[in-house]
Amino acid sequence: MNEYFAICPRGLEELLLEELRGIGAENLRTTHGGVHFSGDWAVCYRANLESRLATRILWHLVTGPYVKEDDIYRLALRQLWPNHFAVTRTMRVVTTAIKCPLKSLDYVTLRVKDAVCDRFREDFGERPNIETRDPDVSIHVFLTENRCTLYLDTSGRPLWQRGFRKASVDAPLKENLAAGILKMTGWQPGTPLIDPMCGSGTFLLEAVQVALDRAPGLDRGFAFELLKKFDALAWAQIRAAAEARVKPAGPLPIYGSDNDERAVRATRRNLQEAGFADCVRVELADLLDIEAPAPAGILLSNPPYGERIGEQEELAAFYPLLGSALKRRWAGWNCFFFTADLRLPKLVGLKPSRKTPLFNGPLECRLFEIRMVAGSNRDR
Structure with missing residues (x-):
């Protein structure tokens, strides 16, 4: 059973909770701007495919205490990143925070990126390339006053990008x-x-x-398809069932x-x-x-x-x-x-x-x- 966090626009949290419950998510809990939930990989696949309300689905890896940037570096270095994605995948790190006492979130981003690359170097002798615009893998860092949480993004492009809107006028709604x-x-x-x-x-x-x-x-791909734990057969069955309903x-x-x-x-x-x-x-x-x-x-x-x-x-x-x-x-x-x-x-x-x-x-x-x-x- 994995832990996940689904991000959504503020004000839609309760609706998203009910939507996720409908696709089999468990241990649901709303918070500001999203919903925590748990489930197997099939639930993660369905959440990405079926959710009309989520912005992205993040896979929770670890939460730990920190006082300074070095604590966050060590927390990230301990994670078995090569078990999650191949060194040939491009990656980026995204950091967000609430009431974080550290001076620079950019520096935190740099330290986590260094930790991931150092882990790959220790295990494989090479490191993944950084790609900030359209990476294969996104690592999300969330900081509170004294806790750091690391997530892997399973969605890729934001889920509101359905894959077919080609034309837009001024300030379209997501x-x-x-x-x-x-x-x-x-x-x-x-x-x-x-x-x-x-x-x-x-x-x-x-x-x-x-x-x-x-x-x-149905008209797009997802970042979970590029992770090492990706189950292609399970995904094909989930997708086929969704297509058959249309x-x-x-x-x-x-x-x-x-x-x-x-x-x-x-x-x-x-x-x-x-x-x-x-x-x-x-x-x-x-x-x-x-x-x-x-x-x-x-x-x-x-x-x-x-x-x-x-x-x-x-x-x-x-x-x-x-x-x-x-x-x-x-x-x-x-x-x-x-x-x-x-x-x-x-x-x-x-x-x-x-x-x-x-x-x-x-x-x-x-x-x-x-x-x-x-x-x-x-x-x-």
């Missing part, structure tokens, strides 16, 4: 955050869903994958629109690349003008934040119009807006039934839920 937001709306396949400010189509792409029961990692692509009650032609083109291209072009209807249209495609459903959008003064003024003029359009055309729908602009509910003029704090990277945001009750909000 796929795992979009998947978490979609989950928070309570949307289920078969329920009408629309993103009327679809950008590059991230919400739509995630929804189609859920509707088709398609594992998000439903055939066809028209779904999922809709997208945007008033920016570039965004519509990007969304259509991404759906095409993923093989989902027939699943979603995407059109060039303004949210203020479109009609609801069904009597009830989920409206989910990530409107612009307005980081500059001029943009904020434009949004302040737009929000009341949005409120009027929602009341006039979207009765019976549950509307969700993910934004860093906390003025939205007040300026829209509609009271949210729920405000969920989330983070888009370092940016604090809210997911506002506005229930448009049928019959009571229509303009007379």
Whole structure:
């Protein structure tokens, strides 16, 4: 039984815990920005393949006390790195910390890298090459006030990189955050869903994958495939089982629109690349003008934040119009807006039934839920 740590966007920890439980993980425990869990290698493979919410899955190697950098070097030197990966693999070291008293995390990174290379030299007479951009193996160092933990990354590229989004517009949402937001709306396949400010189509792409029961990692490779303990037969069976579950692509009650032609083109291209072009209807249209495609459903959008003064003024003029359009055309729908602009509910003029704090990277945001009750909000 191995110990792992799954990293995720802040605010998605409880959802990730439930997701990991569903794929067989045990001893689950949330912490700030992720979930600790245990399981065999098959659980690790499934977590990488199946998780819609995790950013990466780290394999826990060791935790030990430290006072100075030399203690961290000795802890790393004691690990049997040649048992984990071949000397021919490229590697890098990534260091993060909370309340660490040491002056330089870069120096800690250097000392751990030296320890790994020294271990290989002692055992083989040669050392692995360092590659900071796209290495075969990533060693993660996590420091608290007096404890050092060493992990091996089993994911490689971040798990939100599903492998098929080719086109993007300004500031696209990461796929795992979009998947978490979609989950928070309570949307289920078969329920009408629309993103009327679809950008590059991230919400739509995630929804189609859920509707088709398609594992998000089917189009990509993982770092665990390059580790010495990799079980190719077990992985082939897990992957084949996931592929066998996928439903055939066809028209779904999922809709997208945007008033920016570039965004519509990007969304259509991404759906095409993923093989989902027939699943979603995407059109060039303004949210203020479109009609609801069904009597009830989920409206989910990530409107612009307005980081500059001029943009904020434009949004302040737009929000009341949005409120009027929602009341006039979207009765019976549950509307969700993910934004860093906390003025939205007040300026829209509609009271949210729920405000969920989330983070888009370092940016604090809210997911506002506005229930448009049928019959009571229509303009007379």
